[in-house]
Amino acid sequence: MGSDFYTGSILPHAAIIIKICRAYTNTQEDFEDYYQEVCLQIWRSRSRFNKQCSWTTWIYKITLNVCLTYLKKQSNTSLRFTSDPLPEQLIEDSQVEHDDTVHSLYNAIHQLSEVDRALILLYLEQRTNIEIAEILGLSANNVGVRIARIKRRLNKILKLGATNHE
Amino acid sequence: MSKSIESLWQNGFVDDMALNAPKLNNLYKQESQNLIDKFESLFAANHKGVIYGAITICIVLSIFGAPVLGGLIALMLCGLIYIGKKQLKELEKVDKTANSFVYLQAFDIWLDNAITQYTKIYRVFYPTLFALCSVRFMYSETGSGALAEFNLINDGQISLLVYVAICVIAIIISMLAGVIYRADVNLVYGHEIKKLKQLIADMREIQ
Numbered sequence: 001m002g003s004d005f006y007t008g009s010i011l012p013h014a015a016i017i018i019k020i021c022r023a024y025t026n027t028q029e030d031f032e033d034y035y036q037e038v039c040l041q042i043w044r045s046r047s048r049f050n051k052q053c054s055w056t057t058w059i060y061k062i063t064l065n066v067c068l069t070y071l072k073k074q075s076n077t078s079l080r081f082t083s084d085p086l087p088e089q090l091i092e093d094s095q096v097e098h099d100d101t102v103h104s105l106y107n108a109i110h111q112l113s114e115v116d117r118a119l120i121l122l123y124l125e126q127r128t129n130i131e132i133a134e135i136l137g138l139s140a141n142n143v144g145v146r147i148a149r150i151k152r153r154l155n156k157i158l159k160l161g162a163t164n165h166e
Numbered sequence: 167m168s169k170s171i172e173s174l175w176q177n178g179f180v181d182d183m184a185l186n187a188p189k190l191n192n193l194y195k196q197e198s199q200n201l202i203d204k205f206e207s208l209f210a211a212n213h214k215g216v217i218y219g220a221i222t223i224c225i226v227l228s229i230f231g232a233p234v235l236g237g238l239i240a241l242m243l244c245g246l247i248y249i250g251k252k253q254l255k256e257l258e259k260v261d262k263t264a265n266s267f268v269y270l271q272a273f274d275i276w277l278d279n280a281i282t283q284y285t286k287i288y289r290v291f292y293p294t295l296f297a298l299c300s301v302r303f304m305y306s307e308t309g310s311g312a313l314a315e316f317n318l319i320n321d322g323q324i325s326l327l328v329y330v331a332i333c334v335i336a337i338i339i340s341m342l343a344g345v346i347y348r349a350d351v352n353l354v355y356g357h358e359i360k361k362l363k364q365l366i367a368d369m370r371e372i373q
Contacts, residue, residue, distance in 0.1 A: 006190070014187040019179070032188040037199055039190060041262055048263045058263060065262050065269050068365060069201040071358070102178030105171060115368040118266065124175040137267030138372045146372050154171050 005046070010039055013059045016125070020060075023109050023117050024067040038066045053134065060127070060135050064118050108157040112150065119143065120150045201358060202260055202273055209254045216243050216250070235302045242291060249287060253280050267369045274362055281351055288343040293336035300332045 010017075021034040042062050049058055109117055115136075122132045129147070133140040169177075179185070198204070220243035227236030256279070260272045303309040304324055318325040352359070 011187060015179070015185045018185050018187060033199065035188050036190055036196060040196060040198060041200065045263050048261065061265060062263055064266050065264075066200060068266060068270065069273070069362075071199045071201050071204055101169070101174045105174045105178065108171075113368060115365060115372070119372075120171075124172065135265060136369065136372075137265030137269075138369060142372045151171060158171070158174075 005043060006039065009046075009055070010042055010059075013056060016056070016059055017063050019125070020063045020067060020118075020121055022106060023121055024070070024114070026110075030072065033072075034067060034070060037070060038063045041066050057131065057135060060122065060125075064135065068114060068118070104158060104161055105154075107161065108154045111157055112153070116146070116150050116153075119147055120154065123147050123150075200262070201362075202257065202262070205277075206254065206257055209250055209257070213247055213250055213254075216247050219243060220247075232302055235298055238298055239295065242294065246287065246291070249283065253283070267366075267373070270362060270366050270369070274366055277359065277362070281348065285344045285347050288347045289340045292343040293340040296339050297332055297336050300335075304328065 017035055017038050021031050021038065025031040025034050042059065045062060049055070053061075109120060112120065118136060119132060122135060127135070129140045129143045132138070132143050132147075136143075197207075220240040223243070224233075224236040224240040227233065227239070253276075257276055260269065260276060262269060264272070304313065310319065313319045313324060313328065318328050
């Protein structure tokens with residue numbers, strides 16, 4: 001990868017990639033692998049960028065598509081998609097963010113399905129329902145309904161977590 | 167816990183630029199772990215293997231006095247290569263930059279087509295291979311001797327029973343080939359395929 005392309009076109013948007021990759025990984029090692037894969041795919045696909053959407057939207061699309069179809073290397077024979085929960089290790093080892101509030105929120109997000117994770121991440125990143133629908137290929141109306149449901153679920157998880165903490 | 171999830175997120179990432187991106191190591195030389203890329207490299211490796219296999223079989227069987235059988239098997243393998251290349255071209259059309267639903271669905275359709283097509287091919291390929299090898303063996307010196315020992319050659323004619331037996335075994339192989347191929351795919355990629363179907367079903371609910 002040309003370092004100019006990375007520093008000029010990817011690095012300014014690294015926060016997007018970091019936040020999404022964290023929601024789909026459990027360990028620092030996995031997180032770095034996902035981040036690397038996303039950068040690789042952005043670089044490989046750069047000629048397909050046709051300016052029909054913004055560069056940011058395009059990065060969201062690739063990052064989510066990569067996270068949804070990433071094959072995690074296993075020590076045993078078969079290849080597996082990343083499995084769901086337990087972000088603890090990632091959060092504790094992470095070099096990217098150590099905020100407690102984000103920690104608890106990521107804990108809750110990890111309990112959602114992969115599609116719900118994508119929806120809520122885009123929502124928290126202040127994407128409109130239309131933008132979310134465009135990135136994921138869904139209906140904007142149904143996106144709104146589903147996000148409301150996810151938010152209720154997240155609040156419930158967070159409240160439960162807070163109660164257990166007390 | 168009174169803060170909204172929106173404020174938790176906003177307060178957690180006050181300054182996006184402060185997030186440290188991980189260092190990239192030798193990115194250009196990294197092997198992709200993307201599911202589609204994995205299938206692409208698997209197909210490419212299979213092509214090479216089949217090409218080398220076809221050449222080797224052709225040469226070895228010619229040396230051992232069965233050039234026609236070698237040629238026929240190589241021809242069948244060429245058919246596999248042709249179909250594999252067509253599948254690979256279709257796979258390359260799956261766009262990783264499309265929206266997630268289109269991307270996942272395109273890959274799912276490709277996967278279903280590829281599995282169905284290969285199941286059909288193997289149902290014909292393996293029994294044909296078995297029949298060709300059996301017929302060649304029957305007409306070889308060793309084969310004729312063996313058949314004669316079991317009284318399966320009368321007046322220089324091979325008994326109909328032998329042909330029936332070959333047909334029955336070929337049919338059994340044909341039935342098993344499809345089942346074995348699907349079981350093999352499920353063993354290696356079953357988890358990924360299930361996950362893919364789940365993702366699509368989940369997205370379809372929000373359509």
